[in-house]
Amino acid sequence: MSFEDLEPRPQAGEALKALGREDLDLYAVDDLHERIAVLEAEIARSKAAIDGKSSKRSAADALFNFR
Template identity: 45%
Template sequence: MDLDELFPDKPDDPLKQLAKQDLDPLSVDELEARIALLEAEIARVKAKRDQSVNFRASADDLFKK
């Protein structure tokens, strides 16, 4: 999936800017720190997704009765 599909109306979206950033000037330590931050952000987004899915399932169950 392309970032343009996810955020078509946001030309200055931070994710787009992040994906375009030149990584060549970064040291190995800086790259490791960046990876750690990105992995933490991925975990945060997955937790929010799971929370949303669980909320929706609970609401569906409530209204099925």
């Protein structure tokens, strides 16, 4: 067992909460543009995950007739 195994796992959404608390005054305009691009890519990734989960749920519902 390593020391990493003893550390508590971060809770879901903690990184997102930390982003919301970050002081944006410390960033230059170019850095803020880069930050926006990264966040927009993360939004697209999240939407793709939602679409994938929704299609799997729809397929399961159709298979088992839960509707």
